[in-house]
């Protein structure tokens with residue numbers, strides 16, 4: 043948490059080397075613009091990366107200096123201005139030793155590309171245009187992103203206030219003079235440290251004051267925000283008061299050296315800064331919590347136009363600060379701590395923040411700002427980081443500072459939380475987010491200091507000052523989130539285990555009574571998982587909670603794609619349900635927006651959408667489309683496949699018609715061998731793909747010999763009920779070519795695997811490089827809400843226009859579409875596809891090592907977070923270990939992990955968790971599975 047404002051000066055053109063990050067730094071409050079000066083003596087100019095844009099404009103000048111205040115960091119506003127200087131080079135004093143600037147290659151290219159663009163299109167010739175030009179230049183630097191959610195590099199949200207702010211060059215003599223002139227005070231003046239303002243302690247006998255000389259660039263609206271807040275807090279002890287000048291002005295202006303500075307005089311608060319107080323008793327920390335809560339109570343009804351501030355210290359945006367700096371942390375172990383804190387924040391904290399109460403908060407109760415006297419907190423300084431944010435951020439930030447200095451970090455934080463909670467009771471959700479917010483705040487400090495250390499490697503201060511932050515991260519990293527959560531809950535007088543507390547009371551319906559009622563009122567074809575059925579009452583993220591409050595890691599529900607009860611999805615649903623829900627016969631934006639957003643994910647001209655209510659409805663409609671287009675009925679299907687519960691789909695689902703109670707394939711349905719690389723019929727063939735395709739070609743010939751033709755081939759690209767079956771490369775492409783050559787269409791059933799689950803691609807079919815004629819999707823699309831769809835080409839869709847209306851009462855209603863849009867937002871905002879790829883790869887690799895130790899595991903396969911573990915009794919004969927698979931599923935359930943089986947022999951453990959499933963969850967799954975495998979392999 044240090045401050046440093048380095049200036050990098052290079053006498054040579056920028057050299058693009060290596061991957062060192064930057065050309066400057068961000069000050070403690072993010073207001074600093076690194077000042078990169080490039081001087082190009084005439085002779086060297088031809089080597090300059092700026093050569094192209096500069097030469098036409100400046101070639102007649104003798105010397106040209108370009109000052110490029112640059113923010114190479116996405117969370118700050120960029121401001122690039124090119125200032126011509128006709129000063130001869132020798133008159134320009136380098137600020138420090140000349141340094142060769144090193145930049146990340148991509149960034150450098152991006153930067154120079156933009157400068158070039160800027161000079162051609164937007165550089166203001168006239169000074170008076172500068173303000174507007176700033177905006178113009180800014181837009182040039184960052185054209186708008188395609189999606190509103192892609193915020194990491196979207197500076198449009200950052201205010202235009204991060205301009206260079208050297209401290210005002212005023213001396214103690216100036217301060218005395220100002221005090222006399224504006225306040226009528228004859229004082230002694232003593233300079234105090236300050237980051238943005240030049241601060242002075244003024245003493246006149248017993249009376250003391252603080253004089254703040256504002257930076258010339260300081261945004262008056264922000265100063266006014268602080269002043270109004272101080273005025274609002276007048277009745278609260280321990281907060282400085284603003285003293286008006288003799289003229290009555292709150293902020294008189296002084297001119298110095300051609301610059302205008304706002305002046306403020308504040309009352310002096312007695313007390314020692316907490317930083318000088320070695321003894322931090324629990325009472326002191328509780329007192330600090332209570333003090334902050336009283337401050338927040340007083341600020342609760344305070345509003346100001348400048349309160350929405352995007353500064354790096356806005357904890358609600360921690361991810362924007364941390365993620366772009368991860369690579370600045372050289373030590374992989376430390377980087378992993380920060381990554382874990384970030385992951386936790388993005389997945390388990392950030393989604394909930396918009397649902398919390400928010401208000402103006404102080405936002406910076408650090409040890410320098412808190413004043414203590416006789417073991418009690420007596421005051422709070424520095425309102426410069428105030429902003430409007432979730433209230434819990436106030437607690438989290440103060441708790442982070444409290445734990446930094448403590449040998450018992452969690453306890454220290456808990457004392458502060460307890461004190462706060464006594465004055466402002468925290469909600470259970472706020473308490474649940476505390477630990478994640480604290481880790482995120484530590485990660486912000488760690489990432490910023492790592493970056494500074496990278497930029498100024500010769501300055502040991504960066505390493506030293508970050509020491510406590512790294513130490514805290516190291517100590518907290520292994521502490522399970524549940525433990526920290528429990529500590530904070532106890533601090534708030536709640537039972538340590540949230541799930542126990544959160545389970546709603548069950549009005550007399552235990553498992554047995556529910557089971558009996560099911561037997562009476564529901565058809566027994568509805569199966570129940572597990573020998574000891576589970577009675578779930580709540581879901582959150584990748585967890586389900588039973589009626590007794592026990593948490594289960596959900597490794598199998600691919601429907602709650604972005605996490606159970608995701609708050610953004612729930613909020614979208616509730617909001618739209620409260621507004622309007624009706625059918626598609628009225629015009630509404632949502633359905634169109636959803637179609638547009640989804641089309642952006644589709645290849646080819648797949649652009650005409652039908653919104654329906656289930657995967658089955660989608661596949662049934664796909665059958666109607668192929669029949670309308672081809673005028674044929676015969677279908678090619680894969681053995682073991684399942685496409686839905688409607689009668690039309692039982693007909694094309696070998697999983698059903700060849701399974702218990704099934705009546706075999708109807709005459710128009712032709713089953714192809716499952717092209718499984720592990721167990722498939724032609725797996726040993728010299729060219730398995732050719733063998734499978736030849737089998738299909740034979741069937742097509744038979745259909746044609748019978749005077750008919752094949753209407754379509756339907757397949758998942760990674761088979762679900764088939765047992766997470768991976769096709770040999772080239773299979774799908776060759777099958778599509780074969781079927782199309784025979785006049786048929788190709789349907790991709792993405793009901794299970796779509797929406798980024800496979801990690802490398804958004805859709806499963808993309809992993810095979812094919813473009814289907816029709817794509818059906820469902821399960822993940824509504825995160826549990828009934829929402830599904832069919833997309834096809836305009837040509838195929840046109841054949842469906844026969845005069846008969848297609849009406850679907852619920853399909854495409856505004857509520858469902860709002861949910862669909864929210865799901866897409868979350869996938870993008872939380873980068874869940876990439877997350878699925880990364881976590882899936884890790885999990886698959888760990889499962890494969892398990893396979894080496896356990897002969898029961900015959901195969902580990904799949905992609906992203908759609909994985910299968912096939913269990914066999916004999917790796918030669920591949921005898922399916924179905925009983926063992928079932929025993930494992932049951933044993934894992936007892937250990938709090940939900941799994942299930944799939945495949946024609948029910949011997950494949952299927953793993954398809956909500957995509958928020960993370961690396962720690964993966965590790966836990968593998969470790970528990972290993973334990974269970976040992977039990978199953980060596981029965982007692």
Ligand SMILES: Cc1ncc(COP(=O)(O)O)c(C=O)c1O
Pocket residue numbers: 655656657658659661684685686687758762763791793794820821
């Ligand atoms: C591949 C596939 N297609 C279609 C369906 C049917 O979807 P729904 O149950 O939403 O009707 C399923 C359901 O399990 C499926 O796995």
